[in-house]
Amino acid sequence: MSLFPVTVGAQGTGNGQSARYWVTLRDKAGVRFDPARYFAPAAQARRARQHLPVFDATDLPVRPDYVAAITDRVDTVTLVSRWFNAVACRATPAQAAALRALPGVAKVEEWPLRNAEIAAHHSTKPSLRQPASSPKPITANDYLLARRQTAHLDGAALRAAGLAGQGMRIAVFDVGFRGLPEHPAFRELMAGKRIVATHDFLRNRDDVFIGGSHGTEVMGCLAGRLPSGASGSPGLALGLAPDAEYLLARTEQLHRESYAEEEAWLAAVEWADRLGADIINSSLAYTEQRYFPEQMDGHRSLIARAANLAARKGVLVVSAAGNDGDDDWVRIGTPADADSVLAIGGLDPETGLHVDFSSYGPTADRRPKPNLAAFGIVLTTTPGGGYERLEGTSFASPLVAGFAACLWQQHRGLTAMQVFQGLEKSAELYPYFDYAHGFGRPRFVHFAPAPAAFSTAPTFDFVPHDSLVAVIIRPEAALRSAEMLPLMADQSEPVLPAATPAPEAKNPADNVPRVGREQPVAPSPAPLPEPNYPAYLYWNMADRRGVLRRYETRAVTQRLVVQVPRRFLSGGNVLRVHFKGYTATYSE
Amino acid sequence: MQPVKSNRQLKSVGVMRCGLVLLALLAGVLPTARAQQVLVQANVADDTVKTTFGPNRRYFGHAYLGYGLLAGPAGTGAAVRYGLGSAELRGGGRLKFRLSQALALNADLGYAYQRYSLAQNGQKTIPSPSLHREESLALHQLYSELSLRLNYGRRGNAVGRYVDLLAGGGWVAATSRTTEDDPAPGIGSVETTEHGLPYLRRWWGGVGGRVGVDRYALTARYRLSSVFAPGYAAWPELPRWTLGVEVGLF
Numbered sequence: 001m002s003l004f005p006v007t008v009g010a011q012g013t014g015n016g017q018s019a020r021y022w023v024t025l026r027d028k029a030g031v032r033f034d035p036a037r038y039f040a041p042a043a044q045a046r047r048a049r050q051h052l053p054v055f056d057a058t059d060l061p062v063r064p065d066y067v068a069a070i071t072d073r074v075d076t077v078t079l080v081s082r083w084f085n086a087v088a089c090r091a092t093p094a095q096a097a098a099l100r101a102l103p104g105v106a107k108v109e110e111w112p113l114r115n116a117e118i119a120a121h122h123s124t125k126p127s128l129r130q131p132a133s134s135p136k137p138i139t140a141n142d143y144l145l146a147r148r149q150t151a152h153l154d155g156a157a158l159r160a161a162g163l164a165g166q167g168m169r170i171a172v173f174d175v176g177f178r179g180l181p182e183h184p185a186f187r188e189l190m191a192g193k194r195i196v197a198t199h200d201f202l203r204n205r206d207d208v209f210i211g212g213s214h215g216t217e218v219m220g221c222l223a224g225r226l227p228s229g230a231s232g233s234p235g236l237a238l239g240l241a242p243d244a245e246y247l248l249a250r251t252e253q254l255h256r257e258s259y260a261e262e263e264a265w266l267a268a269v270e271w272a273d274r275l276g277a278d279i280i281n282s283s284l285a286y287t288e289q290r291y292f293p294e295q296m297d298g299h300r301s302l303i304a305r306a307a308n309l310a311a312r313k314g315v316l317v318v319s320a321a322g323n324d325g326d327d328d329w330v331r332i333g334t335p336a337d338a339d340s341v342l343a344i345g346g347l348d349p350e351t352g353l354h355v356d357f358s359s360y361g362p363t364a365d366r367r368p369k370p371n372l373a374a375f376g377i378v379l380t381t382t383p384g385g386g387y388e389r390l391e392g393t394s395f396a397s398p399l400v401a402g403f404a405a406c407l408w409q410q411h412r413g414l415t416a417m418q419v420f421q422g423l424e425k426s427a428e429l430y431p432y433f434d435y436a437h438g439f440g441r442p443r444f445v446h447f448a449p450a451p452a453a454f455s456t457a458p459t460f461d462f463v464p465h466d467s468l469v470a471v472i473i474r475p476e477a478a479l480r481s482a483e484m485l486p487l488m489a490d491q492s493e494p495v496l497p498a499a500t501p502a503p504e505a506k507n508p509a510d511n512v513p514r515v516g517r518e519q520p521v522a523p524s525p526a527p528l529p530e531p532n533y534p535a536y537l538y539w540n541m542a543d544r545r546g547v548l549r550r551y552e553t554r555a556v557t558q559r560l561v562v563q564v565p566r567r568f569l570s571g572g573n574v575l576r577v578h579f580k581g582y583t584a585t586y587s588e
Numbered sequence: 589m590q591p592v593k594s595n596r597q598l599k600s601v602g603v604m605r606c607g608l609v610l611l612a613l614l615a616g617v618l619p620t621a622r623a624q625q626v627l628v629q630a631n632v633a634d635d636t637v638k639t640t641f642g643p644n645r646r647y648f649g650h651a652y653l654g655y656g657l658l659a660g661p662a663g664t665g666a667a668v669r670y671g672l673g674s675a676e677l678r679g680g681g682r683l684k685f686r687l688s689q690a691l692a693l694n695a696d697l698g699y700a701y702q703r704y705s706l707a708q709n710g711q712k713t714i715p716s717p718s719l720h721r722e723e724s725l726a727l728h729q730l731y732s733e734l735s736l737r738l739n740y741g742r743r744g745n746a747v748g749r750y751v752d753l754l755a756g757g758g759w760v761a762a763t764s765r766t767t768e769d770d771p772a773p774g775i776g777s778v779e780t781t782e783h784g785l786p787y788l789r790r791w792w793g794g795v796g797g798r799v800g801v802d803r804y805a806l807t808a809r810y811r812l813s814s815v816f817a818p819g820y821a822a823w824p825e826l827p828r829w830t831l832g833v834e835v836g837l838f
Binding site: 110290291292294328329353435437536547551555557 | 625
């Protein structure tokens with residue numbers, strides 16, 4: 001049984017124009033299935049680790065007699081899906097009517113069109129393609145950004161702990177990976193033969209290094225490196241999982257509205273599951289060509305349902321939230337709307353706050369999204385051997401996928417959903433949440449073997465007045481303690497010795513954990529120049545169902561930061577505030 | 589290199605600050621409490637409101653530009669030079685009212701410039717048998733069209749694929765006839781323009797169709813009324829068809 005699109009000759013021609021149909025079958029009775037032969041060893045191991053059954057009903061093949069009967073009656077069968085026990089085909093209305101009469105057919109639906117948007121925004125500078133022989137030089141600012149995009153996600157600590165995605169298998173679905181094999185950023189990846197499988201689900205062949213370059217750019221944020229130094233040492237990693245294994249799937253076409261793309265995504269997710277992918281990164285957002293914002297409920301799109309099914313099979317699906325925050329769509333796209341998909345928003349490296357193009361939550365049914373956030377402006381790899389500063393939540397997603405790979409590598413016994421929840425709980429703002437930042441960036445320190453004490457002391461107080469509730473910063477939290485500036489040193493190596501660990505705070509009175517400054521102490525790696533943002537105050541107001549009604553992030557320039565009319569807090573509304581790692585709520 | 593959007597927060601800060609001052613005044617904030625700098629702000633109700641205006645919502649409006657070539661047979665004596673010289677350029681606005689996922693009504697208003705480049709041959713009779721190096725009739729028109737839109741294929745908030753059946757009419761606001769003749773030796777050309785031509789009809793009507801995908805469409809229009817005024821009914825007819833393209837500006 002093939003997962004791949006199957007093209008067969010026309011067996012009959014009905015009247016009318018050919019259209020796409022989705023044929024749902026009734027059962028899988030009597031099919032033979034050998035999971036040991038179907039699943040790659042990595043897939044079997046993943047299920048065993050997560051105490052999942054060796055297979056379930058959705059893994060069983062579609063009944064061949066049903067497929068044969070459909071094939072005999074339609075123009076073309078384009079997909080056979082085990083997970084949905086369905087067949088996608090091209091047929092005339094008369095042929096579709098004939099399909100409905102078949103004994104094994106439960107439902108025949110017209111297959112809706114759709115369009116996918118790459119969740120990349122655009123280059124922050126003109127994308128002048130340079131010949132491979134003379135890639136554009138990397139400016140100092142771009143080099144600094146390259147360091148910060150991983151440092152922001154505790155890249156130094158992960159490297160110090162020896163975590164770079166070793167033994168993890170990450171599937172990347174994208175529009176094409178043009179120029180990846182010859183790019184110097186992936187020399188180690190190619191030399192180590194860590195691209196274990198590729199498939200182009202649109203053309204049904206294995207060459208994915210064609211088409212668009214978006215996949216190459218996304219891969220840069222997972223496994224790319226800057227050029228190596230004169231000593232031959234590996235260049236600075238642009239992502240957090242340079243040592244992971246990769247499955248590359250081409251599922252999208254640029255500038256096309258092809259029906260085949262949605263089927264290709266579904267075929268790719270089944271393929272990735274079969275080959276043992278631990279994580280899927282999908283930097284795609286499906287929006288208004290097929291959907292309305294109010295349909296982003298995680299159930300409407302086939303892609304979202306497929307992603308949820310993948311999560312049930314122990315795969316962590318990471319998706320870009322979308323780049324529609326500054327246009328009419330505003331909301332996240334799909335599959336980021338799916339409940340079990342880790343939706344990643346974008347942050348501005350200059351401020352550490354939501355970057356305006358990053359799509360906002362919630363979902364249409366008011367579930368909180370996005371889940372996490374990372375840099376939405378990055379330095380990454382482009383075809384021709386170059387590096388470019390690009391923006392888009394497409395790149396925030398692989399940064400977090402790489403982070404997740406490292407954590408899962410360290411805690412291999414966790415299930416996908418435990419990793420999902422652990423990432424959320426580790427995040428900088430947790431338990432505070434808003435629809436722009438999610439829970440913020442994930443932090444490694446919460447997963448460290450000896451996590452730092454996080455019994456954060458209060459940093460502010462709610463002071464109710466007659467008609468207002470004021471949020472007042474405590475005097476000790478308003479102080480900014482002395483800091484030791486880190487030595488700027490390249491951190492390609494896993495560990496660089498440091499003379500003395502950088503003290504977190506010298507002022508004993510400042511007992512508030514510096515959430516934005518945490519670095520591992522042992523074995524004393526020199527800290528990278530982590531982005532050093534001022535402490536922002538986040539506040540939101542939620543109704544009794546937990547749905548946010550309003551939220552803000554404010555710069556703190558005085559101790560009285562927020563005053564909220566108490567009448568807004570009637571009816572079960574809750575005011576929640578986060579400052580310097582401390583979150584508290586106020587309700588009446 | 590500076591990030592393009594490094595100052596993106598500043599614009600919103602000013603707007604948000606105004607809102608905050610207003611909020612503070614409404615809430616009776618003490619004078620000593622200065623406004624804080626709001627860096628990110630969202631009112632979820634505003635972000636999640638269901639709108640009635642959009643490409644596949646109840647109402648949608650947009651401007652468009654169109655260009656078409658005149659086509660079809662002309663009467664004997666009224667032959668035209670087909671090609672870019674005999675063409676129509678139009679621009680207008682369209683209001684779309686959606687009846688269902690598959691059905692919508694459009695109302696268009698716009699301006700069209702139509703030019704007939706008359707063939708200079710021995711059979712020529714309109715507007716006179718005299719021959720010139722170049723001769724053209726130009727019409728400046730204001731038009732209105734109604735069309736029934738048949739959409740097919742499921743889609744989201746997008747215009748999608750459609751077929752329009754349209755009917756409309758217009759008023760010819762201005763007319764002109766331009767002739768270019770061989771001049772006397774030493775002069776490049778002589779161009780003569782006549783305005784307010786009495787033999788061209790002021791009101792016209794026509795039907796047509798449009799096939800489109802999102803902002804791009806192919807159009808075909810057929811003029812039902814004669815291009816010449818009732819007093820000139822015996823004159824041979826100019827081509828009635830216009831085949832062209834339209835690009836929606838949205």
